[in-house]
Every structure is written in C-alpha cells, then in structure tokens.
Amino acid sequence: MDRRVVFDFDIEFTNGGGIQGQDFRLDIEKDEISDKELSDYIVADLRLLMVGKVTILNKYYIEERHKRKIHSENTTKELLIDLSHTIENGLITYKGLPAPIICDYLSRENSKQFYEEGTQFQIGKIEMVTNTGTYLDCPFHRYEYGKDLSEIELAAFTDLDSIVIRIPYTDTLNITAKHLKGYEVRNRAVLIHTGWDSHWNTETYYENHPSLTSDAAEYLRDCEVKLVGIDSHNIDDTRGKNRPVHTILLGAEILIVEHLCNLSLLPDDGFSFSAIPPKFKGVGTFPVRAMAKIYTK
Structure with missing residues (x-):
C-alpha cells in the first residue's frame, strides 16, 4: 500500500x-x-x-x-556541487605565504558581559593573504590598472554556462592548446579537471603540478571564454618566474579560479558555475565558495 x-x-x-x-x-x-x-x-x-x-x-x-x-x-531539481576547499586555521596554500590565522575577536565567554543571561555571540577574526584556499583572480591581481574585485560585474562569475575538460595529470602536466581543441568553449566557463586536487594539503601538491601553456591561454583568449578554472596548484607553471597564462587571460579580462576540487562529480556539460568573492576595492584575488548547479529530475 x-x-x-x-x-x-x-x-x-x-x-x-x-x-x-x-x-x-x-x-x-x-x-x-x-x-x-x-x-x-x-x-x-x-x-x-x-x-x-x-x-x-x-x-x-x-x-x-x-x-x-x-x-x-x-x-526538475537543482543539485549544488561544492567545488571549494575548506579554509582552516594554519592551512598552507602556497609555500612561502603565511597560513591564515582564524581566531576569536570576541569569544562566547567574553560576550556574556554585553548581553542578558543566556545570550552569547562569537565574533571571529581572520588574518590571511588573499591567495588562500580556492580563490578567484581578476585583472588587478596582475595589472596595476586592471579591474579589482569591486569593479567586476556579478554576471562575470555567477551562473556561467560551463564545460569540464578532463586532462588527467597522469597523462600530462603541460596542458596545451591541442588538449583544448574540439570542445565548445566560446562564452563559457572552462573548468580543467586534472585530478591534482587529490594531493591537496600534502607536500606533493606544491611541486610539479599540472598547468596551462601560453598557447593554451592564447587559444582560450581567442575563443572568448568567460572564465578558466583548474583543480591544480596554479594555472601557470610555477617552476620559472614568468606567468604567461595569468598575463594573457587577465589581460583579456578573463577571470581565473585556482585550487578547485570535486570536478570529478560534474558532468562534462550542461551545468552552471559560480565563484563569487566579496566586493573588495583594491584587491585582485580572494577566496570564493565555488559551486556548480546541475539540474536533475
């Protein structure tokens, strides 16, 4: 029954x-x-x-x-997939950059003096560099006169039509234009799934990671993509001092999201992507709660 x-x-x-x-x-x-x-x-x-x-x-x-x-x-139901790493006290995202300090500014115990009995609050305090966790880069990160986070329109990082391109790090660490051809990328967020996020918060994560080459960045720029994300330590090869991918993409006002995770949970196509940062002036990069929205029956 x-x-x-x-x-x-x-x-x-x-x-x-x-x-x-x-x-x-x-x-x-x-x-x-x-x-x-x-x-x-x-x-x-x-x-x-x-x-x-x-x-x-x-x-x-x-x-x-x-x-x-x-x-x-x-x-039709919306399924939201979290694509961000958790930021916690002491987390190292980049070697050489300080870990975040997350603590109480006002503890629950100390707050009792300000409120009636049984009422208490916690006010947190965070000290961190903006390149922490999963974050978004906008032009000001690379260019002195580029747009900062306060100047980027909401439509640039919200509910973007998206595609996942799967290029396992076990196949290659150098992602070239050839790897990106044959996909419908114009006017979309392009998320590069390498699987490198499996090394997050380990020593392996920081060295010899997957990255895009300059010709891959030029190809994506010429295809007028909206945003490029990757589940790796950096979208550029960090073994040298030049950063051609940041230079090319941010120079064309194409946003970048680094340190994504859980891209394996997404379909190749047919979903939207969002990575919304706070509206800071004078800041070119900041952590985001990146997510994908999938429609299911």
Whole structure:
C-alpha cells in the first residue's frame, strides 16, 4: 500500500489575508516528510504569491493508495556541487605565504558581559593573504590598472554556462592548446579537471603540478571564454618566474579560479558555475565558495 501524509495548514500572505486547509492529503514517496517540504509543496502546487508564514498542523501518516503521480517525479531539481576547499586555521596554500590565522575577536565567554543571561555571540577574526584556499583572480591581481574585485560585474562569475575538460595529470602536466581543441568553449566557463586536487594539503601538491601553456591561454583568449578554472596548484607553471597564462587571460579580462576540487562529480556539460568573492576595492584575488548547479529530475 502507498503512503500519504494528512495535515492542516495555515498560510499568511505578506499583503494581508490568508488561507487555511484541513485534512489535506498528499502522496509521498518516503516514510516521512518535513514541515518545510510540505510548506514548499503547498505554495508551489497552489501557485501562491506573496506568501509569508506557513504553518503545518496536526500532521500524521496513513497507508492509502496514491491519487496522482508523486510530485517529485515531474519536478526538475537543482543539485549544488561544492567545488571549494575548506579554509582552516594554519592551512598552507602556497609555500612561502603565511597560513591564515582564524581566531576569536570576541569569544562566547567574553560576550556574556554585553548581553542578558543566556545570550552569547562569537565574533571571529581572520588574518590571511588573499591567495588562500580556492580563490578567484581578476585583472588587478596582475595589472596595476586592471579591474579589482569591486569593479567586476556579478554576471562575470555567477551562473556561467560551463564545460569540464578532463586532462588527467597522469597523462600530462603541460596542458596545451591541442588538449583544448574540439570542445565548445566560446562564452563559457572552462573548468580543467586534472585530478591534482587529490594531493591537496600534502607536500606533493606544491611541486610539479599540472598547468596551462601560453598557447593554451592564447587559444582560450581567442575563443572568448568567460572564465578558466583548474583543480591544480596554479594555472601557470610555477617552476620559472614568468606567468604567461595569468598575463594573457587577465589581460583579456578573463577571470581565473585556482585550487578547485570535486570536478570529478560534474558532468562534462550542461551545468552552471559560480565563484563569487566579496566586493573588495583594491584587491585582485580572494577566496570564493565555488559551486556548480546541475539540474536533475
């Protein structure tokens, strides 16, 4: 026998008024469903607008044959994939650069003196270089008069149509234009999946890592890509002092995201990519919470 949930609901509208329902029955595909899920379902199913508080009351479950197709069968869901490494106190991203110091500015214990009994807060303090964790580079990072983070439009790093190009580090450490040809890259974020993120926070991560060559950067620039990301220690070969990939891409106002992870969880195509930094003036690079949005049935 199928499973259904029975409940009452009370919906308030932000522009006044409300509606109520009693003994409402809903087909479900699992043993239980949360009040939040029920609230979202009712609002979506009734196509309600200007909805404020939704209260679910008197909820219980029964065994009864389903009356219509289960809601989730025909619903497209968004799946978010986290592509950022966790930043923690003492993390080394680059050898030679200081690790972040993450501590209390105001501890919970010390905050008690400012608030009523039972109320306490923590205010954190972070001291770090901006090249920490998974971060985004904009032109100011390389060019004195390039755009800084405060000048980059939101559309440049939010919900970008994207593609993953898989070039395992076990095959090559030098990613050339030849590796990138044959893909639809124009006006897209191009994410290079090498698998090097498996060495994150180890000694191996810092040395002899995968990187792009200058001709690869020129090819991506000429294809007018929106952004280039990589799951490696640097998009440039760090064994020398020149940085042609940063120079070429940032010179064309193509953003760079380094130290990505979890690219193995993404499809090759058909997803969007976001890597949103804070709006700092006078800063050319900063950690981001990079993520991919995949639509699933």
